[in-house]
Amino acid sequence: MTTLWQACLASPPYSIYTYEAPADLPKLMEGQRVLVPLGRSVRVAFLIEKTDTTPENIELKSIIWPLEKEPLLNENHFNLYRNIGTRQMQPLGKVLENVVPKRFRSAKVSFKVADRSFPARLKAMDIVRLSVEKRMELVDIYDQGRMNVSLPASIEKEDYVSLTCDPPWPVRPNAARQLQILEYIYENGPREKGFLKNIMGDWTAGVIKKLHSDSLVKVGAAPEEERNPSEKCSVTSAQWDFVPSRQQEKAIEELNSALDTGKSAVKLLHGITGSGKTLVYMTAARKCMEQGRSVILLVPEIALAYGLWNSLCPLFPDTRKYLYHGYQTPVRKEAIFRTLAEDGKPALIVGTRSALFLPVRNPGLIIIDEEHDESYKQEERLPYQAKEVAYVLSRMTDSLLVLGSATPDIKTFYAGSQGAFDVISMGKRVGKSVLPKVKVIDTSSIKDPEKPFAPETEARLKEVVEKGEQAVIMLNRRGFSPLIYCTDCEEPFKCPHCNVSMTYHKARERVICHYCGNAYPFPLPCSTCGGSNLLPLGGGTERLEEQVAKALPPDTRILRMDRDSTRRQEKLDEILKSFAKGNAQVLVGTQMLSKGHNFPGVTLVVVAEGDLGLNLPDYRSAERTFQLLVQVSGRAGRGDKPGEVLIQTRNPDNPIWGAVTSADYKTFFEKEIEKRRRFRYPPFTKLTLIRISHPLGWEGENLCPPFFNIIKDAAKEAGIMAMGPVPAPLSQLKGRKRFNCLLKSDDWMKTRKLYAEIVRRSPDKKQIRITMDLDPVNML
DNA sequence: AGCACGCCGACT
DNA sequence: GTCGGCGTGCTC
Secondary structure (H helix, E strand, C coil): CCEEEEEECCCCCCCCEEEEECCCCCCCCCCCCCCCECCCCEEEEEEEEEEECCCCCCCEEEEEEEECCCCCCCHHHHHHHHHHHHHHHCHHHHHHHHHCCHHCCCCEEEECCCCCCCCEEEEEEHHHHHHHHHHHHHHHHCCCCCCCEEECCCCCCHHHHHHCCCCCCCCCCCHHHHHHHHHHHHHHHHHEEEHHHHCCCCHHHHHHHHHHCCEEEEEEECCCCCCCCCCCCCCCCCCCCCCCCCCHHHHHHHHHHHHCCCCCEEEEEEEEECCHHHHHHHHHHHHHHHHEEEEEEEEECCCHHHHHHHHHHHHCCCEEEEEECCCCHHHHHHHHHHHHHHCCCCCEEEEEEEHHCCCCCEEEEEECCCCCCCCHCCCCCCEHHHHHHHHHHHHCCCCCCCEEEECCHHCCCHHHHHCCEEEECCCCCCCCCCEEEEEEECCCCCCCCCCCCCCCHHHHHHHHCCCCCCEEEEECCCCCCEEEECCHHHEEEEECCCCCCCCCCCCCCCEEEECCEEEEEEECCCCCCCCCCCECCCCHHHHHHHHHHHCCCCCCCCEEEECCCCCCCCHHHEEEHHCCCCCCCCEEEEHHHHHCCCCCCEEEECCCCCCCCCCCCCCCHHHHHHHHHHHHHHHCCCCCCCEEEEEEECCCCCCCCHHHCCCHHHHHHHHHHHHHHCCCCCCCCCEEEEEEEEEECHHHHHHHHHHHHHHHHEEEEHEEEEEEEEEEEEECCCCEEECCCCEEEEHHHHHHHHHHHHHHHCCCCCCCCEEEEECCCCCH
């Protein structure tokens, strides 16, 4: 008997199509992966449900064969994916493409058949051509488990361009295009041919061919990820010898009783830096697994996942545990995904936001550590907010969601204070350590760019170094100098694709665009007037490192931690370990420093420019600055000795400093929430950023102003407050002109409808890109 | 995504 | 003349 199935393609065109399932097929189930014919190709699709309606005027095709016996996706996760699709107005297939590991979406499979009457290997098209009798035979073989799916080891496209040697490269010095490609790859790592063509122009193909024939580059499969250190844990002690403090005990009790109810709940764990949140998580995790349910523990970054993994492994010696993040090898991702899909035994999963999509059978506890962190929001491809996804999952699975932070998201804390969920406070540090003293230092009178520190700061730094203690200096700006100024034409040197000032990186003798990654060798002539008097202005971490070395005794050891010095994961570990061991007295770095790392020897934290980021055109700039400064302050005095924090600012009158110096979240919250209420910003409105862009120098540019008027009218009609469209703060990025339109609405559904309307009325669907960013984190 | 078709330039 | 590059369009 033939049945009909709705199947969702996990690759373009992402449609949900109807396929026939004739009787000569194994048993099919919802959530299962199958091979289906599409046009003249074969694809992977996910079965959604049986149906009995036939679409009109379409000759239905038949499902070829299932790819596994047990469905890969359980109902909960299928619904979770649908939910994300609905929120983001994306088809389910698009969601699947982004959440299911690549190897589950590739149709390049063959079937190994252990039966004499068949060839040893069958491809999809071979199965299609079998007779009905033969296929019935094959069904039996399949049911007996004698038919297995196999994928080639690599399913990657083989068009990645990578370097074969380091600079200097033996090319003619004026072969500008060859050098541009070499330098770009040196700077940003191997790239696809098509990508290079997109950002540089149509000439790349020929130049790559030339470089390839000179064997300066190779073209092949994507390189093995470097960010994949061993997941083996060296420590094996199985003891659980931690004694909770009173406040930890209270927090644990509260989480335990929430776990005991077996119902969905949210708890915000508001614990100051150093109050021992991690051990609270671990105790709750143990309890949850004793109840036979799985735990998902999320952290914002891969480096933190590895750190947590190492400290948690010895505490859970006999537990099924998995480390999961987006930079693991495809084979490993596939293995973890499948294991969790097939085996419902309780497991402990540590990972980054993508771990939420693992088809864990029976989650009981989802923990989001540092819940204020912006990395929980994915911005590219399929945008989503991991906190929201976790909430939906916890509701669907009756599990407990724990949000932890010393500086919660204003929105989260507001919801808690309104009674949407419980807030558990931990206001004391564990052990002997106390919160550091924080002092604001006025640097408005310092005019000399060679002097990054006020006299007091410099004196304290020297003192700390002399005493053999450690200091951390944060400057949230990487590179040597963020501005290169031409003294002839008095223009800053800008990236031609992005129209933002390029940053000078001294050690690498390059100017680099921090937004698109484009790099040029330095020195170079001014792009405006051709003059050769380009002057680097202002300072980043690279220059600060030099300046610190000059200011402190010559034998002081200084380390630097930023995206440039930690290009490889091992480098980051190296720097962290080396500093923790006391091999250096000073650590200079960007906001990377503030994230969760434990430096027990640090007694002084200096923030070189506390104002950075405070004046960005973004309603969250104060919140972000507060969170960053409190978090980095929390790095001080974690050991036995008390800590001190010095924050330099050119605006000492800004009211934010009062809250930062006392690390008083509540005061900051009260002020900030008032501001948000007054100016109608989240959580008092549903904010959405519509981004509109078109290629630079596009001749249809004049279609935009009337289109923007249409948008304004449509918003008015929908009863949504719209600001713009206006040119975005970064008005030009990666070769596209950009416009932003900010929507304030009382209903997400209304906003989605308006977005759909805007997309529908776009005058040029090809050239104009329109994206919807619900509750934007980045307004630039 | 894959695979067709169709259009251009560069070789046997 | 054909081979092969890639732009465009379609897929139950």
